[in-house]
Amino acid sequence: MTFQEFLKLLWSQFFMLLYLVTWIISVYRYRRFFDTQLKYFPMLVMYTFFTELLGYFIMYNDDFQFFSDGRYQLNNVIIYNLYQLVFFIFFFEVYRKTFKNRFLRKLTLYLTLLCTASYVINAMLVNPLINQMTYAHIIGSILLVLIIFFYLKEKKSETDAPSLKHNLLFWVSIGLLAFYVTFPTILILYRIKLDLRFLVYLRPALVTSIAVMYGLIIFGLLTGQRKAFR
Numbered sequence: 001m002t003f004q005e006f007l008k009l010l011w012s013q014f015f016m017l018l019y020l021v022t023w024i025i026s027v028y029r030y031r032r033f034f035d036t037q038l039k040y041f042p043m044l045v046m047y048t049f050f051t052e053l054l055g056y057f058i059m060y061n062d063d064f065q066f067f068s069d070g071r072y073q074l075n076n077v078i079i080y081n082l083y084q085l086v087f088f089i090f091f092f093e094v095y096r097k098t099f100k101n102r103f104l105r106k107l108t109l110y111l112t113l114l115c116t117a118s119y120v121i122n123a124m125l126v127n128p129l130i131n132q133m134t135y136a137h138i139i140g141s142i143l144l145v146l147i148i149f150f151y152l153k154e155k156k157s158e159t160d161a162p163s164l165k166h167n168l169l170f171w172v173s174i175g176l177l178a179f180y181v182t183f184p185t186i187l188i189l190y191r192i193k194l195d196l197r198f199l200v201y202l203r204p205a206l207v208t209s210i211a212v213m214y215g216l217i218i219f220g221l222l223t224g225q226r227k228a229f230r
Helices: 003-012 014-028 041-060 077-098 102-125 134-157 168-180 183-191 202-223
Strands: none
Touching: 014 041, 014 202, 041 077, 077 102, 077 134, 077 168, 102 134, 134 168, 134 183, 168 183, 168 202, 183 202
């Protein structure tokens, strides 16, 4: 792939460009959170970018195939199943280490195990190489929203906390809520296979929620201050 072809790909798949911009900004602002629970966040963003890039090539380029079996060719769902589990575990661990409340730290650990178990069970029910692990994604999304709710509630109860507008994790949390509050509903609607007239609206809704999530994260990266983290 030439550099011009790569730029054309980024333009046609704008969320890839959004991931790349987020990564560049996160690296530029890294000194503001290098010693916090989000210190590996730039790696996660780059993992997100390469997952989307690899998924695109598997779908549209015969040279990028994991399996010789014809059933799995042009099927990139396995990399997204794995990515989503890694994504959930990463943020569950971020919040577990951030909580001041000992009970919430322990609860988050149990929810992490529950999320992992849901993926293992889902993989036993359907072949994760060719099927999206819808039920596990839904469970993980609900658990993440619940953990973020606990985080925001704990922040609200603090009386001496720095301004939230300079708290990177706060903006990351709001961004995650913007996506994962709607994500389970979108998955369910895809699963029950509604009329095509309704399904055509799901893709724009999904892309919009991704744009909002990363827009809020970028805002947090630009305005966040090291002393306000938590």
